Amino acid sequence: MRLPVKISLLGILVPALLLLAGPVSAKEARSYDYPFDNPFEATVVGTPDEYQPELPKEIPSEIFSIKTFVRRPVPKIFWYQKGMDFSLVAQPRKAPLVFLIAGTGGAHDSGKMRVLQRALYQAGFHVLSLSSPTHMNFIISSSETMVPGDLRDDSRDLYRSMALAWQKVRSTVEVSAFHLAGYSLGAAQAPFVAQIDDERQLFNFEKVLMINPPVDLYKSVKRLDRLLEENIPGGPENFNVWFRDVMNHLSKINRELDLFKLSENALYTVYKHYPVTDEFLAALIGISFRISAANMVFTSDVMHGGGFMIPPGVELSPYQPLEDYFIVAHHTPFSDYFREFMLPYYQEREAGLTGEELQRRQTLQSIGDYLRQNPRLGLMHNRDDIIVSPEEVDWLEETMGERARIYPHGGHCGNMAHYDNLAAMVAFFTGQDQWNEN
Numbered sequence: 001m002r003l004p005v006k007i008s009l010l011g012i013l014v015p016a017l018l019l020l021a022g023p024v025s026a027k028e029a030r031s032y033d034y035p036f037d038n039p040f041e042a043t044v045v046g047t048p049d050e051y052q053p054e055l056p057k058e059i060p061s062e063i064f065s066i067k068t069f070v071r072r073p074v075p076k077i078f079w080y081q082k083g084m085d086f087s088l089v090a091q092p093r094k095a096p097l098v099f100l101i102a103g104t105g106g107a108h109d110s111g112k113m114r115v116l117q118r119a120l121y122q123a124g125f126h127v128l129s130l131s132s133p134t135h136m137n138f139i140i141s142s143s144e145t146m147v148p149g150d151l152r153d154d155s156r157d158l159y160r161s162m163a164l165a166w167q168k169v170r171s172t173v174e175v176s177a178f179h180l181a182g183y184s185l186g187a188a189q190a191p192f193v194a195q196i197d198d199e200r201q202l203f204n205f206e207k208v209l210m211i212n213p214p215v216d217l218y219k220s221v222k223r224l225d226r227l228l229e230e231n232i233p234g235g236p237e238n239f240n241v242w243f244r245d246v247m248n249h250l251s252k253i254n255r256e257l258d259l260f261k262l263s264e265n266a267l268y269t270v271y272k273h274y275p276v277t278d279e280f281l282a283a284l285i286g287i288s289f290r291i292s293a294a295n296m297v298f299t300s301d302v303m304h305g306g307g308f309m310i311p312p313g314v315e316l317s318p319y320q321p322l323e324d325y326f327i328v329a330h331h332t333p334f335s336d337y338f339r340e341f342m343l344p345y346y347q348e349r350e351a352g353l354t355g356e357e358l359q360r361r362q363t364l365q366s367i368g369d370y371l372r373q374n375p376r377l378g379l380m381h382n383r384d385d386i387i388v389s390p391e392e393v394d395w396l397e398e399t400m401g402e403r404a405r406i407y408p409h410g411g412h413c414g415n416m417a418h419y420d421n422l423a424a425m426v427a428f429f430t431g432q433d434q435w436n437e438n
Contacts, residue, residue, distance in 0.1 A: 085137055
């Protein structure tokens with residue numbers, strides 16, 4: 001397996017895994033009628049078509065590329081990386097612009113980003129979308145440290161990229177105001193980016209929206225790692241056998257249902273035909289995260305010359321088989337990356353830095369006063385989000401007050417495309433009254 005092929009398959013592999021879901025468990029329609037009250041179901045299946053609003057099928061999206069570190073050498077195995085890609089959806093007239101930040105491992109044009117782009121474009125906004133600092137393209141092209149995972153450094157990289165992206169497109173769009181939003185990890189980074197802008201005042205963001213952020217990044221990724229490690233029959237050592245069985249099952253489902261297009265609606269169709277357990281759904285969520293994390297760690301290790309997964313000083317060729325690295329990467333939890341790669345890197349820069357202090361930096365509590373006192377910040381979250389604890393949701397609700405909109409269920413970002421959620425998101429940026437409706 002060659003890395004360029006392997007990474008390009010992730011967008012197919014993860015949705016393919018998620019085709020193996022179970023029976024619907026819908027609540028009666030109430031004030032909020034999202035259909036899944038099981039957080040694992042919600043996280044895997046997302047929002048079925050009938051619960052989504054009518055959005056434009058085609059929007060004028062254009063992809064651009066910028067070179068942040070012009071003199072940085074790119075390893076041969078990443079020969080196809082020519083710069084950091086981002087996308088712009090532009091109105092034909094003067095309008096406010098929303099910067100969007102993707103979640104862990106997410107590209108600027110991932111499925112969730114496209115939904116947000118379409119909703120915001122329909123509401124009259126320009127939309128400029130950035131990949132996550134944990135995405136391979138961003139690490140290679142726009143990360144100063146090339147060691148993703150630190151909220152402050154990653155946010156500085158994002159802000160620098162926003163400035164360069166805006167410089168690239170400013171002659172093509174007329175902007176009346178700037179806003180900022182992110183989902184999942186991108187949501188945790190958004191207020192850190194806003195703090196930087198408060199000092200530099202390049203954009204003067206009028207509104208900043210956090211959608212399903214982790215409160216404590218280290219604890220959240222540990223929860224995701226446990227979903228995989230605790231729910232594979234036979235334990236993590238049985239990963240290869242389990243994964244092969246999953247793919248064989250997937251092939252059988254595709255033959256029986258004649259499914260050709262992998263979408264949330266297709267997942268919903270399969271979901272009603274093939275019952276599985278919560279443990280299986282949890283393992284699927286865990287492997288989805290592990291795949292994103294594995295590509296992040298592999299990319300960072302290669303960019304630093306190896307020493308973690310890759311032998312030090314070994315230069316990988318574009319066509320070198322990578323099966324062994326693939327296996328190692330998918331058996332590597334985030335805690336190993338943090339303890340053995342990220343922490344030593346930061347300790348070389350900051351004498352006396354402890355693991356506990358570095359972990360504490362990766363929390364929203366570390367900027368709690370800023371969240372509490374900044375009226376421009378808003379929050380959308382789910383009470384049953386699988387990456388945060390009930391106590392953390394309570395802390396967010398107390399900290400954000402009336403600027404928080406907490407939904408009863410939806411898992412982790414499962415309800416982002418629901419018509420209530422998208423309407424509330426648009427209302428937040430437009431200042432309409434329904435943002436504060438319960």
